[in-house]
Amino acid sequence: DTPGHEAFTAMRARGAKVTDIAVLVVAADDSVMPQTKESISHARAADVPIVVAVNKIDLPDANPDRVKSDLASEGLQPEDWGGTTQFSYVSAKQKLNLDDLLERILLVADAELELTANSKAEASGPIVESRLDVGRGPVATMLVQRGTLRVGDAIVAGDAHGKVRALYDYRGEKVAEARPGTPVEILGFDTPPPAGELARVVETEREARSVAQRRGQRLRTEQHAQRSKSGVSLESLFSQLQEGAVQDLNLILKGDVGGSVEAAVSELAKIQHPEVRVNVVHQGVGGITEGDIMLAAASQALVVGFNVRPNVEARQLAEREGVDIRTYRVIYQLTEDIEQALVGMLHAVQTEETIGEAEVRALFKVSRLGTIAGCMVTSGVIRRNGQARVVRDGTVIYDTTISQLKRFKEDAREVAEGFECGILLDGFNDVKEGDILEAYEVRQVERTSLDEPAATPASSPS
CATH class of the missing domain: 2.40.30.10 (Translation factors)
Known part of the structure; x- marks a missing residue:
């Protein structure tokens, strides 16, 4: 019996390999779930006979017949339907029919198993x-x-x-x-x-x-080989620097038992992203200690406890060193929080929005200033000091800012659609009649999910 979450797959596979008879516990009100099918596969892979225990039959919405038909479709045909699988209807809470379950286990053991072992050998x-x-x-x-x-x-x-x-x-x-x-x-x-x-x-x-x-040396060599796969070579370092380097979220992971730690590490390994990644610096079984806090402080890591707590000394040291300790009892909460922490490390996305367009209708040369473009605002709004592109015959020929914006002879902060204005572009005097000045804004948008793309392409006129 394991937690239903898919992260505990390895635990279920181990259970099937070490056992002689698998008792498949199926809730009478839930019937067959994905992890039930997975457990059946593990038992079959290990060539272990299965006894089905239909649990929670005391509940008002229990439906044992549905469980029977669902399992029959998975290849577990009940004995009373002409198959070979033993079914027992029990309630663990009310302790109903447990004797019947034990009888059926012994029946299968007698019929299908020949268990022999040499008791004089080294264990x-x-x-x-x-x-x-x-x-x-x-x-x-x-x-x-x-x-x-x-x-x-x-x-x-x-x-x-x-x-x-x-x-x-x-x-x-x-x-x-x-x-x-x-x-x-x-x-x-x-x-x-x-x-x-x-x-x-x-x-x-x-x-x-x-x-x-x-064996320890061999394990360390294997771990080192795995790390070096995701490591950095000079060639990849340059390309990572070009793209914006991958950021690591360092974790120190402690759990109550080895199986929990293994499940948590395998779930965290599934979080893949080109910009950020989870790096488990250290993993272990047992409570969170001062040694873990010191390692976290040195490696700038977050300490995560799964079904374990820090002792008083570790908590005090964490406060002094500024190390964050998070403890969890449910695995999906752990993975959700780690994903949110990774989202916080992502760079903001730059989005570009066109806020207005103006058509150049006349040109005025002004000494000491340059060429002022007499324009009609054809859409949106044009703002002083805003960014602007000069578009000629559908091609962007210059990208600059609006250094001066005038309405008649008065300085204006912004001019709306349908009004005329004078525009002086910063560092560009080669404006021609018929050019389109496209005003735009670049905004930094914080990302809220790992699924969002890194950046949106700039909208350029075609």
């Missing part, structure tokens, strides 16, 4: 989830698939290693060993191991440390 199995517990340190949940895991064993998973200090079963009770098929919480890793990694017991702690270091 191995996948890490389902990991977190940093305030009192106990790194805690990892492992599903033992072969061998027997015992307290005191040297263990390695990904770039994490350690000696098993304690084992807890699913009830939270201490156990001395865990045999195949048993999920256990392990205390003793030096850091929370990545979810999905295969944990295995090795002979000594020294071997565990050396294996973890080799």
Whole structure:
């Protein structure tokens, strides 16, 4: 069971791979959702038998028959309709029919599974989830698939290693060993191991440390390779400078468990834009610490916590250093806020608007000033000190500003359509009768969405 958001796809895929039977929980009032179809695909890809639990049957708008027909169209044919899929109608809240669900799980296990494992081998199995517990340190949940895991064993998973200090079963009770098929919480890793990694017991702690270091080096090399793909070469640097360099929004991301961090990073990676990008400087499991704040201050990063909070010292340090801490419980709020922060980093769009046109009808040479164009304003309004283009035979021949604007012999601030005026252009005296003077304004418009284009082309007369 995972959050329904698509960001948790990797978590669902991992769940399907490590399990023997998938119990597909479908709400009787919602029926089949996109993530339900995705979970069915994961279970099929892992070649795992499916038992359907139709939940919330106590609700007034529950419609179990609709769930049946929707799932039948996905290839899960109910047994009472001549298929092979076991369906159980339950209410988790009211604890209705849970015995029936357990019976059906055992039925499928007897009929379809041959589960054997060597319990005398050195233990191995996948890490389902990991977190940093305030009192106990790194805690990892492992599903033992072969061998027997015992307290005191040297263990390695990904770039994490350690000696098993304690084992807890699913009830939270201490156990001395865990045999195949048993999920256990392990205390003793030096850091929370990545979810999905295969944990295995090795002979000594020294071997565990050396294996973890080799894997850590490999992971760092892979991360460096990924970063360098989006890095900067001299050639791309010049083109980026020409276009206006890409701006980075640096983030430090902390989550309650490895799966949450992974989901958040994968969602943030989907935010693509040519001008701004998200750069996750550091990611980790556990509360927001002073170390995170110091790193954020050094890299000018925003600290984001997903289901975690900063401790008092970290909060005080953040206030002193001017580091912004944001905490979230729902993933789409996190991505929405980060998108808004990126929008704030975008350059404003320059838009151009024609405000008026005037036709040159007479020319007056004035010593010390130059040529004054006697004009009729044919549309809009002409303003003093405004920008203007000289258009001759449909072609723009000069772009300048209106340095003087007169109405008869008086200076005017603006002249509206239908009135005559005298216009002196700044730095341009080669005006001819019949020229069109086009007055325009350039405005800076702040962007409100990442989907908006970077700039609109200037409107030029054709």
